[in-house]
Amino acid sequence: MTTRDASALLRTWNECGFYRLIGMEVTRADEAGSQFRLTVTDEHLQAYGTAHGGILAGLVDAAMGLAILAVVPEGEGCATVEMKLNFLAPAPAGTELTGHGRVLHLGRRLVVAAGEAHDAEGRPIAVGQATFARFTAAA
Amino acid sequence: MTTRDASALLRTWNECGFYRLIGMEVTRADEAGSQFRLTVTDEHLQAYGTAHGGILAGLVDAAMGLAILAVVPEGEGCATVEMKLNFLAPAPAGTELTGHGRVLHLGRRLVVAAGEAHDAEGRPIAVGQATFARFTAAA
């Protein structure tokens, strides 16, 4: 279905500013979905001492987006149209988060994806569903 | 309705790890809502060259949360239960974002808030709606 070079995809994204800023890494992206990792540090915390919603939203948004990029044709991109995320448990500093994304429905123009983050014990931390728009452009 | 010290509230949050990491600042939080600012830099970008969803989600989530903290009694906190956010326009590096949050419905246990981010020309960049849970704890 796609001959996209997965290692190039991962490299491109792992080098972008936001991934580096928050220390997030995509470790896999293929037709089965994507996998990310991020260890929560003091820099990710809000005033209550747990990871800010923006960190978890960034992780889950990215996981869904890369799951889509892994299955659309080379040269195509996708943009998050909207995202909905439930926060299930707090993630204090030291939490080793794993993020996952998968495509629920690949439309001609729009894609619906699901994503989640869990800790090292497999406890769910955040779970979401989002809509993306496909576009033709160099990634 | 509240005698919460607004300047202490702003100071506490502006010093937390996540706000500092992404360079976001709350500039006002009172019964009319909250106001934030964040200038998009290269560190906020995804691979397409515009602010990652995690940055915009963090800004809007924070704006809604601080709008709530400004109106609940001193000593009370709130946690994001879930958030939904539409992304309306891309924000490249240099974009001066202003975030706003306001309370839509203050329940006894749950609060519904709305938030948005716009650029210096007032163009809407992201708009969202979220549910928060009130809790009693030192902020």
Place this chain on the structure above:
Amino acid sequence: MTTRDASALLRTWNECGFYRLIGMEVTRADEAGSQFRLTVTDEHLQAYGTAHGGILAGLVDAAMGLAILAVVPEGEGCATVEMKLNFLAPAPAGTELTGHGRVLHLGRRLVVAAGEAHDAEGRPIAVGQATFARFTAAA
């Protein structure tokens, strides 16, 4: 901006199956938004004795959709891509609901709208935000 015949628009929709089934009526749809009315009856109730989420979702979805149809060119339609709705208060039988919809962002292909329902005392019952796709077809 549009020469769409508002009375024809209202008539078409007020005659469709779903509006008749639940007794919902659109009373206005113009560039300022839409207005609907629906009085909650026993037929709308879930087992706890208040209006089912499907009734409130139907009302708010319709209010957003008609607000969009009132501003896009004649002959264009729109379909709900996704919808998010917060339920703020229960609506028992006899509640006279008014629904409102308004366009938040009219994109070339996608539209973001906000909608809400309140009772006769102006108390908010449900509030939502949704994404619609524009399409060219006879309404």
Place this chain on the structure above:
Amino acid sequence: MTTRDASALLRTWNECGFYRLIGMEVTRADEAGSQFRLTVTDEHLQAYGTAHGGILAGLVDAAMGLAILAVVPEGEGCATVEMKLNFLAPAPAGTELTGHGRVLHLGRRLVVAAGEAHDAEGRPIAVGQATFARFTAAA
């Protein structure tokens, strides 16, 4: 975990006004989740000739709610706090819809559930995620 009488639960809900109004039936609700059926008729249609969002939202909301009621202790109820739903494909009259709900996270006060509806060929029609509040009351 629960000694709730499943057949009484199904009977109670299948007799409520909304289920009867739209012709929706819950056929199963246990610890594995819930199952619903609804055949789209002319009464469910919007002006474009496919099932209105309120029908699909009602079906998926109900499926998630009954999946929760099947696992909480007898005498406990749940109310939809908020719901997010993506519409994936249109459902014209005659479509035989099956709805499913399952619990994603059972918290002490809040529950996160997922739900979906598909047609007789298994094609997904709508998929959603929602937050419910548990409450103690006779169902």
